[in-house]
Amino acid sequence: MDAQITGAAVNRLLNSLPAAEYERLAPELKPVALSFGQVLYEIGDAIKHVYFPNDSIISLLSAMSDRSTLEVGMVGNEGMAGISVFMGVDVSLTRAIVQGAGSAISMTSTTIRREANRLGPFHQLLHRYSHSLHSQISQSSACNRFHSVDARLARWLMMTSDRLGNDEFRLTQDFMSKMLGVRREGVNRAASHLQAAHMIRYSRGMIAILDRVRLEARACECYAIMKNESDQYLN
Amino acid sequence: MDAQITGAAVNRLLNSLPAAEYERLAPELKPVALSFGQVLYEIGDAIKHVYFPNDSIISLLSAMSDRSTLEVGMVGNEGMAGISVFMGVDVSLTRAIVQGAGSAISMTSTTIRREANRLGPFHQLLHRYSHSLHSQISQSSACNRFHSVDARLARWLMMTSDRLGNDEFRLTQDFMSKMLGVRREGVNRAASHLQAAHMIRYSRGMIAILDRVRLEARACECYAIMKNESDQYLN
DNA sequence: TTCTATTTGTGTGTTCCCGCACAGACGCTT
DNA sequence: AAGCGTCTGTGCGGGAACACACAAATAGAA
Numbered sequence: 001m002d003a004q005i006t007g008a009a010v011n012r013l014l015n016s017l018p019a020a021e022y023e024r025l026a027p028e029l030k031p032v033a034l035s036f037g038q039v040l041y042e043i044g045d046a047i048k049h050v051y052f053p054n055d056s057i058i059s060l061l062s063a064m065s066d067r068s069t070l071e072v073g074m075v076g077n078e079g080m081a082g083i084s085v086f087m088g089v090d091v092s093l094t095r096a097i098v099q100g101a102g103s104a105i106s107m108t109s110t111t112i113r114r115e116a117n118r119l120g121p122f123h124q125l126l127h128r129y130s131h132s133l134h135s136q137i138s139q140s141s142a143c144n145r146f147h148s149v150d151a152r153l154a155r156w157l158m159m160t161s162d163r164l165g166n167d168e169f170r171l172t173q174d175f176m177s178k179m180l181g182v183r184r185e186g187v188n189r190a191a192s193h194l195q196a197a198h199m200i201r202y203s204r205g206m207i208a209i210l211d212r213v214r215l216e217a218r219a220c221e222c223y224a225i226m227k228n229e230s231d232q233y234l235n
Numbered sequence: 236m237d238a239q240i241t242g243a244a245v246n247r248l249l250n251s252l253p254a255a256e257y258e259r260l261a262p263e264l265k266p267v268a269l270s271f272g273q274v275l276y277e278i279g280d281a282i283k284h285v286y287f288p289n290d291s292i293i294s295l296l297s298a299m300s301d302r303s304t305l306e307v308g309m310v311g312n313e314g315m316a317g318i319s320v321f322m323g324v325d326v327s328l329t330r331a332i333v334q335g336a337g338s339a340i341s342m343t344s345t346t347i348r349r350e351a352n353r354l355g356p357f358h359q360l361l362h363r364y365s366h367s368l369h370s371q372i373s374q375s376s377a378c379n380r381f382h383s384v385d386a387r388l389a390r391w392l393m394m395t396s397d398r399l400g401n402d403e404f405r406l407t408q409d410f411m412s413k414m415l416g417v418r419r420e421g422v423n424r425a426a427s428h429l430q431a432a433h434m435i436r437y438s439r440g441m442i443a444i445l446d447r448v449r450l451e452a453r454a455c456e457c458y459a460i461m462k463n464e465s466d467q468y469l470n
Numbered sequence: 471t472t473c474t475a476t477t478t479g480t481g482t483g484t485t486c487c488c489g490c491a492c493a494g495a496c497g498c499t500t
Numbered sequence: 501a502a503g504c505g506t507c508t509g510t511g512c513g514g515g516a517a518c519a520c521a522c523a524a525a526t527a528g529a530a
Binding site: 119142 | 295297298299300301307319321322329354361362366368369370372373374379380381393416467
């Protein structure tokens, strides 16, 4: 329960607010620690809190009735999980799961709903972020349709690394298979290729990125497009 | 240029506004005729107008550098094209193409931007619609990943039919291949299957749905999920 | 009518990924 | 150190969709 807030990385969304606006919201912000695998929202759940990751990552998953899942959005310190509450819907349409453990700032849904009825910098910023997430989902939708598992794995590892601010992190092939919407064996093949080319190194749930430049080259165009988009609205 | 507004179907988004709010906006609403294949926004274009379809359909496409495309959102009389302007971004991230000719109501981006800074029923309604579109994109993302061309074609035809309010409409296999993100030959196979089962009939760009019940059964679960979601916010 | 462009049909070989079925490797516990 | 659970590696058969290459049918224009 004891939140170990390192303070190194802070949520860039909140961070880009004007000082006065941040001060106004500060009393509503509660630091929390998110642990790996924690499910913040299940599909259909009422959303009680929204989360602004600092050095953690939250994955938004779409799930089918046959239990196959696919990540449709990745939320790091550039964003927030639970944006639908701001849009007036407090039932989650995706599963939100902690993909990278770390700290985050939480806010109650009540507060977010109140902010939806108040114009200002925060309102505007959430509009921009909503658009950015919308953009990310659209791009990954096409990416999942057209690109190979190798390319998508490379893109996904780069995006994860960017958000964690770290080249090494804990993730099993099984977990990644649920994100990429492919079988664990498929992830194994792709990861083997990347490791054989010395772009990554991995073992029993630990992954290290060895060569960011070549890994990015192996990733599809979608990586650059998404990265560019998610920096647009942050000042 | 002469807009032939039949008036039968009206945009349900605008239609669900309280009378007073509608009256306030009425001077800004301009009826327009949309012709098949017309490109409303190209990727990267500045958005000058937003569109509220009456009996027309606008498809939002994501395009890759190798020219392959995929529909990420379908906008009919339940929605609006150009929602990103409301979110403060007037550059289009998708291609918007008229998939079904018909009438629509247009509004200038300037007006939409003004409404983003004014709270009220219209503001709230656009929030809800934004969430609904977000939901549709997420679901179709997973659908495109997991479901067969047959199922996706069935779903897509049902969605198109719903929005046009018609069981017969003009569409070539080539066009559909660009929506589903598969080859034209792939659409041919799937359409053959559906025709052999007497669910649809088609010939040279004209498609008729013969058996909605069985076609819906052939479609994946995504159809029902999307249909349900897109009716939620309309009163 | 004849010609032409568009639309649809189909065959062949290939590739990617799936499903299944294990086997091996590693780390943690007792 | 023995055992067990987790994680990773790999082989094989199959199926869906791909790329390419044409052939046939139809609508509309000349």
